[in-house]
Amino acid sequence: MFKFFPYAAKSLWRHRTRSLLTISGAGVALLVFCFVGSVQRGLLVLTESQEAGQTLIVFQENRFCPQSSKLPQDYSRTIAKMPGVTSVIPIKVFTNNCRASLDSIVFQGMPAAQLKQARSLTLESGSWDGFARQGDGALVGAAVAGRRKLKVGDKFTIGDVTVLVAGVFHSSDAAEEGLIYTHLDFLQRARGQSEVGVVTQLEVQLAEGADPDAVARAIDAEFHAGPVATTTRTKGMFQADTLADLAELIGFIHWLGYACVALVLSLVATTTVMSVQDRIKEHAVLQTLGFRPLRVFRLVLTESTLLSTIGGGLGVIAGLTFLAWSGMSIAAEGVTIAFRPSWDVALQGMIASVAVGVLAGLAPGWQAARTQIVSALRHA
Amino acid sequence: MSLVQVIDVSKEYQSGEETIRPLDGVHLTMEQGDYVSLMGASGSGKSTLLNLVAGIDQVTSGEILINGTDITKLSRGILADWRAAHVGYVFQTHNLIPVLTAYENVELPLMLLPMSSAERRKRVEIAMAAVDLTNRADHYPRQMSGGQEQRVGIARAIVANPTIVVADEPTGSLDADTTEQILTLLGRVNRELGMTLLMVTHDADAAGRATRQLRLERSVLLEHGAPIATTRVLRTA
Numbered sequence: 001m002f003k004f005f006p007y008a009a010k011s012l013w014r015h016r017t018r019s020l021l022t023i024s025g026a027g028v029a030l031l032v033f034c035f036v037g038s039v040q041r042g043l044l045v046l047t048e049s050q051e052a053g054q055t056l057i058v059f060q061e062n063r064f065c066p067q068s069s070k071l072p073q074d075y076s077r078t079i080a081k082m083p084g085v086t087s088v089i090p091i092k093v094f095t096n097n098c099r100a101s102l103d104s105i106v107f108q109g110m111p112a113a114q115l116k117q118a119r120s121l122t123l124e125s126g127s128w129d130g131f132a133r134q135g136d137g138a139l140v141g142a143a144v145a146g147r148r149k150l151k152v153g154d155k156f157t158i159g160d161v162t163v164l165v166a167g168v169f170h171s172s173d174a175a176e177e178g179l180i181y182t183h184l185d186f187l188q189r190a191r192g193q194s195e196v197g198v199v200t201q202l203e204v205q206l207a208e209g210a211d212p213d214a215v216a217r218a219i220d221a222e223f224h225a226g227p228v229a230t231t232t233r234t235k236g237m238f239q240a241d242t243l244a245d246l247a248e249l250i251g252f253i254h255w256l257g258y259a260c261v262a263l264v265l266s267l268v269a270t271t272t273v274m275s276v277q278d279r280i281k282e283h284a285v286l287q288t289l290g291f292r293p294l295r296v297f298r299l300v301l302t303e304s305t306l307l308s309t310i311g312g313g314l315g316v317i318a319g320l321t322f323l324a325w326s327g328m329s330i331a332a333e334g335v336t337i338a339f340r341p342s343w344d345v346a347l348q349g350m351i352a353s354v355a356v357g358v359l360a361g362l363a364p365g366w367q368a369a370r371t372q373i374v375s376a377l378r379h380a
Numbered sequence: 381m382s383l384v385q386v387i388d389v390s391k392e393y394q395s396g397e398e399t400i401r402p403l404d405g406v407h408l409t410m411e412q413g414d415y416v417s418l419m420g421a422s423g424s425g426k427s428t429l430l431n432l433v434a435g436i437d438q439v440t441s442g443e444i445l446i447n448g449t450d451i452t453k454l455s456r457g458i459l460a461d462w463r464a465a466h467v468g469y470v471f472q473t474h475n476l477i478p479v480l481t482a483y484e485n486v487e488l489p490l491m492l493l494p495m496s497s498a499e500r501r502k503r504v505e506i507a508m509a510a511v512d513l514t515n516r517a518d519h520y521p522r523q524m525s526g527g528q529e530q531r532v533g534i535a536r537a538i539v540a541n542p543t544i545v546v547a548d549e550p551t552g553s554l555d556a557d558t559t560e561q562i563l564t565l566l567g568r569v570n571r572e573l574g575m576t577l578l579m580v581t582h583d584a585d586a587a588g589r590a591t592r593q594l595r596l597e598r599s600v601l602l603e604h605g606a607p608i609a610t611t612r613v614l615r616t617a
Contacts, residue, residue, distance in 0.1 A: 003491055004491070007477070007479070007480065007484075007488075010479035010480065011479050013479070014478065014479045281475070282475075282477060282478075285471070285475045285477070286477075286488075287436070287460060288434070288436050288463065288469050289463070289464065289469070289488060289489045289492070289536075290460050290461065290462075290463040290464020290465070290467075290489060290492045291460060291464075291492065292456075292457045292460040292461065293456060293457065293460070294457065295460075295492075373431075373436040373437070374431050374436055374437045377436075377471070377475075
């Protein structure tokens with residue numbers, strides 16, 4: 001099979017303009033496919049990770065945008081004493097845009113010691129000490145830093161919140177890299193407000209084996225008659241609820257991914273049909289020399305698969321490189337979905353490319369294999 | 381046993397409403413080392429007969445035995461394998477693969493046979509030398525003249541050392557000088573390499589180079605003006 005690979009490659013190169021156009025079309029389609037796949041994967045990670053199921057988020061009842069949830073910070077002490085709870089982190093959230101946006105900036109104010117303990121952040125530059133010493137210091141996620149071209153020592157203002165970059169971090173959780181962490185009390189006092197003692201949400205870490213639903217019910221029951229009623233959900237459910245509209249949209253755009261695959265199929269099939277029709281005589285000559293019909297079929301299949309795989313491969317590489325480089329994310333109501341490239345998406349893209357190449361070559365391959373030698377030699 | 385035995389072969393095909401029967405009960409035998417030319421008017425069925433012997437067309441009835449194998453009984457795939465091993469085909473219009481160099485074109489039939497790459501290289505070099513085109517091995521068909529292309533076509537036809545070489549009007553698209561070169565080359569292929577040749581031609585001069593000249597007239601194959609079956613009987617006697 002592979003000994004005729006150079007012949008197949010040369011046949012494609014012979015009509016290089018047509019081949020390159022097909023390859024570029026397949027590339028663009030697979031780039032979009034990877035983009036869609038990465039968004040879906042980002043949403044999946046956000047809502048279905050282990051941490052998402054074993055961490056609770058306490059929010060003010062019937063509130064959705066972080067700006068509107070105002071919980072007494074001392075709720076954390078009460079919750080910390082409940083069975084199954086190991087720790088409670090008070091978090092103040094500020095975002096410059098509550099609606100879905102590709103350039104939302106989300107601040108999370110947390111006590112520095114708890115931040116260091118609860119999040120697995122790797123500082124790319126700056127230091128934890130520098131952050132602890134600097135009242136208006138901020139640890140900036142690598143995606144935000146890349147997008148806004150921020151580095152340690154820079155001072156920047158977003159939505160009347162002015163911070164000094166004390167560190168830039170990477171995280172194993174891609175969505176984290178779209179956040180900016182500050183001190184809790186700084187964010188409570190930011191923008192001329194005095195909201196000390198008020199937080200947006202409480203993040204509750206559960207003990208191993210604790211029933212998240214039972215603890216959530218107990219928390220809501222505890223504060224049901226209090227000054228501010230709460231709604232407590234697992235982090236995954238909280239993020240899924242918060243991103244419900246966006247998730248619906250993302251669920252819909254997976255059809256776009258399928259459409260891209262169908263586009264590649266039609267593009268490669270058209271090119272291969274044209275190639276076969278141009279070379280009816282050549283295929284008859286090959287059969288005269290002793291090529292079996294099945295070998296001619298496989299030759300055509302090799303060409304279509306090559307086109308699709310090269311195009312798809314380039315699209316996958318370009319798409320994932322762009323996503324890795326751009327650090328793109330989409331945020332709504334303070335929750336961020338990172339468009340993180342992954343091997344899964346790359347593998348899906350490559351499998352789709354190869355499968356589409358094979359499918360696209362079936363009909364033209366069959367046509368080439370069924371060539372009637374004498375009439376093809378005479379009339380082509 | 382004769383190398384080629386065409387026994388009572390008929391061929392018919394439909395052309396619209398009409399049934400065309402270019403060959404009707406044709407007999408032909410060829411011995412090892414024969415150089416046979418086949419002439420006839422346009423539409424007489426000479427190319428059809430050549431294609432049947434080459435195994436690229438199917439008989440309507442009759443048998444064709446090549447070296448004892450009845451190729452009319454072979455399936456399409458097996459027939460392709462048989463062609464790779466036993467038939468060298470020289471086309472009128474060369475029909476080289478345009479994306480392959482002269483060397484690669486000649487090598488192509490060998491890639492279908494069980495053979496080491498070293499053996500393949502050796503055979504291609506011998507075939508290229510036989511047609512005096514060693515210095516053009518890296519040239520593509522578009523970089524060669526018509527005569528050079530046809531010589532590459534002949535090298536491709538002989539490289540696998542086939543049982544029979546068939547040539548369908550091999551000089552039909554060439555000028556007089558090049559025609560002479562090609563006919564000389566085919567003569568050498570027959571004499572020096574001992575290959576059995578069946579050539580269809582319109583050119584009486586080209587046909588005269590063959591050791592046997594046949595003519596197909598109204599579905600009857602004639603040699604020296606007599607039907608071929610009779611001729612063979614006389615020859616045998």
